[in-house]
Amino acid sequence: MGLAFCAIATAGTAGAQGIWDDPAFALYRQAVEAMDRKDYAKASELSGQAIAQQPTHVLAHYLRGQAAMFQSRWEDAAAAFAKVVELYPGSFAAQRDLGGASEQLNRVDDAARAYEAALALRDQDDLRIRLAFMLVKAGRQPRALSHLQTLVDRDTKTPEVWSTLGRLAYEKNDLAGAEKAFTRAATLRDDGRAWFNVGVVRTRLNDLPGALQAYEKAAQHGETREPAQKEVAKVREAMKGPRTGTAPDRVLPGSAPGQPVVPPRRN
Numbered sequence: 001m002g003l004a005f006c007a008i009a010t011a012g013t014a015g016a017q018g019i020w021d022d023p024a025f026a027l028y029r030q031a032v033e034a035m036d037r038k039d040y041a042k043a044s045e046l047s048g049q050a051i052a053q054q055p056t057h058v059l060a061h062y063l064r065g066q067a068a069m070f071q072s073r074w075e076d077a078a079a080a081f082a083k084v085v086e087l088y089p090g091s092f093a094a095q096r097d098l099g100g101a102s103e104q105l106n107r108v109d110d111a112a113r114a115y116e117a118a119l120a121l122r123d124q125d126d127l128r129i130r131l132a133f134m135l136v137k138a139g140r141q142p143r144a145l146s147h148l149q150t151l152v153d154r155d156t157k158t159p160e161v162w163s164t165l166g167r168l169a170y171e172k173n174d175l176a177g178a179e180k181a182f183t184r185a186a187t188l189r190d191d192g193r194a195w196f197n198v199g200v201v202r203t204r205l206n207d208l209p210g211a212l213q214a215y216e217k218a219a220q221h222g223e224t225r226e227p228a229q230k231e232v233a234k235v236r237e238a239m240k241g242p243r244t245g246t247a248p249d250r251v252l253p254g255s256a257p258g259q260p261v262v263p264p265r266r267n
Contacts, residue, residue, distance in 0.1 A: 024054035031063050043067040044076075058087050062094060069101060077101040078110075085114070092121040099131070108138040125151060129158060136164060144168075159189040166197065175205050186214070192221025196228055203231075208239050 031046035044067040050060035065080030081098035084091055099114035115131040128147050135144035145168065151161050166181035179201040186194035199214035212235045218228035 024050045024057050024060070027053060028057065028060045028063065031060065031067075035063065035067065038070075040067045040070045044071075056087055058084055058091075061087065062091075062097075065094075065097060065101070069097065072104075074101050074104040078105060078107075081114075085117075089117075090121060092118050095121065096127060103134055108134065108140070112140075112143070125154065125156060125158070129156075129161060132161070133164065136168070141168060157188055159185040159191070159194065162188065163194060163197075166201075170197075170201065175201055179205060179207075186217070190217070192218045192224030192228070195221070196224045196231075199228070199231055199235075203235065208235050211235050212239070 027046050027050035031043045031050060034040075034043035034046055044064055047060045047064040047067065050057050051064065054060070061080050061083045065077045065084065068074075068076035068080060078098060078101035081094050081101055084094035085098055088094065095114050095118035099111045099118060102108075102111035102114060111134060112131060115127060115134075119128060119131070128151060132144045132147040132151070135141070135147070148161060148165055148168075151158070152165065156162075162181045162185035166178045166185060169175075169177035169181055179198065182194060182198045182201055185191075186198050195214045195218035199211045199218060202208075202211035202214055212232060215228045215231045215235060218224040219232060221228075
């Protein structure tokens with residue numbers, strides 16, 4: 001559960017009724033048990049009954065949102081989490097999950113607002129990465145770059161962050177920035193696509209020895225072996241003459257954050 005609740009022990013005899021025996025809390029407890037059984041429809045029904053007993057029951061609203069989320073009922077999930085946020089703006093879990101439900105509904109502005117509210121409550125790199133990639137995908141590069149730069153300032157060890165920065169820099173013709181970012185991504189994870197993109201940028205920079213090194217590393221991976229071997233041959237031939245690098249037949253940008261396009265494999 002994303003939210004926690006501590007029951008207050010009541011004074012009196014051992015047989016006295018406690019708060020968990022009150023209708024709203026008893027129904028909520030049954031809803032939690034249904035969630036544990038992965039009976040999400042029953043959990044939704046019981047949490048709804050708990051809310052009918054106590055309309056401001058924050059935990060019941062949150063559980064109702066979770067039950068809807070597990071059933072991919074994103075409208076219902078967003079409505080439930082929005083109610084939790086209304087009742088309890090300081091809930092990191094509710095803000096985060098409201099962002100997730102809004103993202104599933106392609107409500108980018110609503111999702112970004114909720115994610116940023118969650119980050120203000122608890123700054124988590126994983127959530128900032130999720131927000132940044134959503135913004136990149138939606139074409140909100142300036143806003144995304146702000147979050148990506150925060151991650152870079154923390155020297156993130158997530159290769160996809162560096163690959164995304166590399167792609168964005170490449171699209172702006174910032175070749176030096178692209179080379180630095182792609183190299184960092186490839187260093188963090190020895191990946192053929194990452195090394196191929198390092199080779200692309202170094203070729204554009206006329207750093208042929210560096211491009212050759214990158215393509216040779218890319219050629220060690222099955223996914224990029226054939227296109228990388230072709231570029232190795234081209235770079236070696238170019239190194240025999242004037243230092244005027246020629247870009248590969250097909251280069252960036254990529255189709256998704258952290259996943260730049262390389263030449264397709266032949267069937």
